[in-house]
Amino acid sequence: MTGQNAEQIRDEILAYQRIQGGTSASWYVGITAEIEWRLFGEHHVPPANHWYICRQAASSTVAHEAEQALLALGFDGGHARDGEDGVFVYAYLKTAVTEP
Secondary structure (H helix, E strand, C coil): CCCHHHHHHHHHHHHHHHHCCHHHEEEEEEEEHHHHHHHHHHCCCEEEEEEECEEEEECHHHHHHHHHHHHHCCCCEEECCCCCHEEEHHHHHECCCCCC
């Protein structure tokens, strides 16, 4: 599967955020190599009935570019732990049950 470029990822996450209606600061953005573990394990995002989105970047460099673009727009996050390995860019609506 070919990954997306940074602009596509940014635009799709922003469109998803607009559908939900929360402010940028009420969303968390990150990158990872292990999307299920990071979202559902570490961040405690409920796998059903919760607002989250994930996109695969063409490379880890592209993933970092997309993440930085969203952080510049006011999203919370920027605590990447996968360094150069993360190609999945994710965002979720922060709630009382999620962990940043």
